[in-house]
Amino acid sequence: MFSSKIAGIGMYVPNNVVTNQDLTKYMDTSDEWIQERTGIKERRYAHRTEETTTTMAVEASKIAIERAGITPQDIDFIVFATLSPDYYFPGCGVLVQRAMKMKEIGALDIRNQCSGFVYALSVADQFIKTGMYKNILVIGSEKHSFGLDFSTRGRNVSVIFGDGAGAVVLQPSSDDQSAILSTHLHSDGESAEILAMYNPGTHANHWTKEPLANFDEAPIGQMFMSHNMIDNAQNFPFMDGPSVFKKAVVKFPEVIVEALQANGYQPSDISVLIPHQANLRIAQFVQQKLGLRDDQVFNNIHKYGNTTAASVPIALCEAWEAGKIKKGDLVCLAAFGSGFTWASCLMKW
Ligand code: ACO
Numbered sequence: 001m002f003s004s005k006i007a008g009i010g011m012y013v014p015n016n017v018v019t020n021q022d023l024t025k026y027m028d029t030s031d032e033w034i035q036e037r038t039g040i041k042e043r044r045y046a047h048r049t050e051e052t053t054t055t056m057a058v059e060a061s062k063i064a065i066e067r068a069g070i071t072p073q074d075i076d077f078i079v080f081a082t083l084s085p086d087y088y089f090p091g092c093g094v095l096v097q098r099a100m101k102m103k104e105i106g107a108l109d110i111r112n113q114c115s116g117f118v119y120a121l122s123v124a125d126q127f128i129k130t131g132m133y134k135n136i137l138v139i140g141s142e143k144h145s146f147g148l149d150f151s152t153r154g155r156n157v158s159v160i161f162g163d164g165a166g167a168v169v170l171q172p173s174s175d176d177q178s179a180i181l182s183t184h185l186h187s188d189g190e191s192a193e194i195l196a197m198y199n200p201g202t203h204a205n206h207w208t209k210e211p212l213a214n215f216d217e218a219p220i221g222q223m224f225m226s227h228n229m230i231d232n233a234q235n236f237p238f239m240d241g242p243s244v245f246k247k248a249v250v251k252f253p254e255v256i257v258e259a260l261q262a263n264g265y266q267p268s269d270i271s272v273l274i275p276h277q278a279n280l281r282i283a284q285f286v287q288q289k290l291g292l293r294d295d296q297v298f299n300n301i302h303k304y305g306n307t308t309a310a311s312v313p314i315a316l317c318e319a320w321e322a323g324k325i326k327k328g329d330l331v332c333l334a335a336f337g338s339g340f341t342w343a344s345c346l347m348k349w
Helices: 031-038 053-067 092-099 113-129 152-158 189-194 227-231 241-262 280-290 308-321
Strands: 004-012 017-019 042-044 077-081 106-110 136-142 164-172 179-187 272-275 330-337 341-348
Touching: 004 053, 004 113, 004 179, 004 308, 031 280, 053 092, 053 136, 053 164, 077 092, 077 113, 092 106, 092 136, 106 113, 113 136, 113 164, 113 179, 113 308, 113 330, 113 341, 136 308, 164 308, 179 241, 189 241, 241 280, 241 330, 241 341, 272 280, 272 308, 308 330
Parallel strands: 077 106, 077 136, 272 330
Antiparallel strands: 004 164, 017 042, 136 164, 179 341, 330 341
């Protein structure tokens, strides 16, 4: 069996910086509230028409591929994680394949929201281990700004999210110094509706047992997204923030400890923990619970907000570019999000 390693990493964030103060133009909020609750100071928003989830992914991928010392034609599989795809279908993987003029390789899209990138990495790791592929492009990219409720009604969600992309090239490892040691994936669908975007979808309120007004009044064939849903702002993400917080602070440390124990390590052995940038308060809680020093945890949510599937590869890329991750370092990635799903990956860089 082969081990896999990250051979190249890249990130892309749009130029457009949106500060907390900028958001007060649209909704009743404040820099103080946002910073105190989330640690976010600013985020990036993609150009409204010239940038998409896929175009940002392509920019991040170009850098990752170049740093891996290969060309797009060498990529033999794509795994793309996003919750904000260019199209409802087909997925973004095939759009990257087309945009980067790759061969007729397989392209897989992953819909695991905040833990999407770690899930994607785990899938790619299995393909490398079996010897099936040699150069897998793993991407996390999001264009949230296109579909958030910027009125005061949606402020608990919209202030949190930002746009951006991160990508890595996974290859078989040639030495024991650099390798993914293990990945750990979990889910609990009991609270699926606590952090969710219900529409467009085929659910017809089956799970929530809410009144059927949206669907009864929609003409046949137009129940996926009705006028009524839009009129009632039901086309935006919903989040019960406090419930997410409570679950996240339990599952984050759990899945990190699981990864450490599986490989015979302690929290003190971690060189750098890259937590999904959900909320600085969650990351601080996790740090405290595991007894990690400040230099063992990398956060950049203050600059980019929560970029969901892109947050782990963006943070990993920035940490590496800043010289905080060196060859042989023990790096732990961990994420928790909608589903709920959560995951970790322990690697020797
Ligand atoms: N600006 C000003 N006031 C706001 C805002 C805002 N942007 N958003 C909500 N409020 C108000 C609410 O209306 C409420 O007012 P009220 O008391 O008059 O009713 C008050 O602030 C408190 O609302 P809560 O939702 O209870 O706020 P809380 O203190 O829980 O903070 C937050 C909200 C930051 C979302 C918090 O619950 C949290 O961090 N949850 C974790 C969820 C998370 O991190 N999600 C990220 C995405 S999911 C993921 O990546 C895992």
